[in-house]
Amino acid sequence: MNTVAEESSWWDTIKKQSFLIDPYPQLKAWRELGPVHHDRASDVYFVLGHNEFAKLARSPKMGRDTRLWRGGWATPEAKTRDPVCYQLFSEMQPQMINVNGADHQRMRGVFEQAFRPAAVAAMAPMIEAEAVKLLDAMGNGGDLEFIADYAAPLPLRVVCNLFEIPAEMDQQVLAWSDSMIRVLDIMTTPEQRKEALEALHEFKIYVRELIAEHRRNPGNCLLDTLVAAFEAGTLNEEEAVMNLVSMLIAGHETTVTLIGNGMLCLLRNPEQLAALRADRSLVKTAVEECMRYEPGGNMILRVAIEDFPVGDLVIPAGSLVLGFIGAVNRDPAVFADPERFDISRAKNPHLTFGAGAYTCIGAGLARLEGEVAFNALLDRFSEIELAGEARWRLDRMNARSLECLPVRLRRNM
């Protein structure tokens, strides 16, 4: 445990620009103080050690239902203090990632079949076709903005295809997602919360219409799986709507960061990019290393259902626990030479997709999207280099994503 003087500053430090631009030196220094830290100012438990977070994230004594958090958004006190946040939280509650135990298994079970390895592998031609469309639009290359032109539109279209949402809706889904992603971020302003609530209401109306349409005219996509679960009574109406909304958000925002942050890692390490170009069998370990080195999420949440001993302290039931993934993924107790970006790293048990019962259901799909995105880009362009300064988004803490990544591309002739 750290001294009181050190403890008081953590919550403020993680909102600072210097931390948002490059959190790793600070995370390293904090991890060296100990694997778990209780921040007295915020009463949050931060976890920085890999073994400690893996154990905790996998334990049934830890859940994701924030209604059990004593300082949470669902308390009567929170309702008076911040009614917009309370309403947002309440409306977003009925989805798999926000519930524990049997309810979680019931909701997750609806989607599991669709994300099994064979089902994901069958999505490869669709993902490749979407990547090719975006690359075709780049012509012979030149100076481009990698996030807007490639990293962002590809995962959005892929997840929309899973639910047969037409391409004309991409910009609208993107706008709703952008507002919603900020909802529970510690840097979100009250105005942004109001905007998020409006976006959520519009998004829900659209999703309700989609569900109604597929009830009238059944098809054969993931939306029909959801509709079948609703009609069988496995999901109630609010659960059907919210799980679909959150799947559309979770299914693209995070994968944008895999492709965008990963590309930046490769561009900053040109010898690694050259190695990948020369030997494409490295693409799987390259994607894993991008995920480890620059995870798109800064923190993964748990709420203690029971008292939980970890490190040299006991986390009391009702506490909020946040795993710092940037620290966990560079823990020298688990990773050799952790500060080095190495696309051929053989042992890479990063926790970017979380762990245990809540492990990302879309992990296989995200990995495949990363592989396709990098392979298709390298097939098309013989030279790829940074063409200016990459800018991190500085208005959010939970996600670690790029606002802009200027690249210069030259085509294979």
Ligand code: HEM
């Ligand atoms: C690189 C891309 C991605 C990253 C980094 C990521 C990360 C995560 C994380 C950290 C969690 C919570 C894990 C935990 O608490 O232990 C999660 C859960 C989830 N993710 Fe992903 N995700 C990605 C892509 C996707 C995709 C493509 C989809 C769907 C199309 C998806 C859907 C979900 C869902 C539905 C959950 C909730 C699972 C549950 O509650 O059981 N994610 N993801």
